[in-house]
Amino acid sequence: MSIHASVTRWRHVGRFCVERVTDYSELLALEVEQTRKRLVRELSALVALAVAGLFTLSFVCIAIIATAWQTPYFLEVVWGVAVVWLLVCIVSFLVIRAQKPAQSLHILKAEIRSDLDALKESLK
Numbered sequence: 001m002s003i004h005a006s007v008t009r010w011r012h013v014g015r016f017c018v019e020r021v022t023d024y025s026e027l028l029a030l031e032v033e034q035t036r037k038r039l040v041r042e043l044s045a046l047v048a049l050a051v052a053g054l055f056t057l058s059f060v061c062i063a064i065i066a067t068a069w070q071t072p073y074f075l076e077v078v079w080g081v082a083v084v085w086l087l088v089c090i091v092s093f094l095v096i097r098a099q100k101p102a103q104s105l106h107i108l109k110a111e112i113r114s115d116l117d118a119l120k121e122s123l124k
Contacts, residue, residue: 013119020115027108035104061085 061081068077 009123013122016115016119016122024108024112027111028105031105031108 065078068074
């Protein structure tokens with residue numbers, strides 16, 4: 001292969017890369033915006049769910065304890081409520097640890113990977 005052919009091929013590779021950088025920047029802006037919107041929506045829903053759930057569960061626990069107030073099983077009921085909350089905490093922790101993290105910018109990564117494969121093929 002001559003030097004001229006090699007330089008021409010590298011010039012084409014360079015031109016391809018420069019053209020793709022603008023596409024990458026547009027794609028990155030779109031994905032960041034989508035990720036931000038999804039994150040805000042999911043976080044606000046989770047906060048609302050957590051607050052509502054905690055208020056509901058706390059009032060249910062207070063009602064259970066108040067129901068057993070002057071019975072011989074009062075201490076057992078109080079400790080039972082505490083143990084149930086401990087179990088909920090442990091199960092929640094295990095569920096969170098078992099989840100795999102969300103993939104962000106996966107479209108951009110796939111595009112860059114496919115372009116790199118195309119570059120490798122063109123340089124063979």
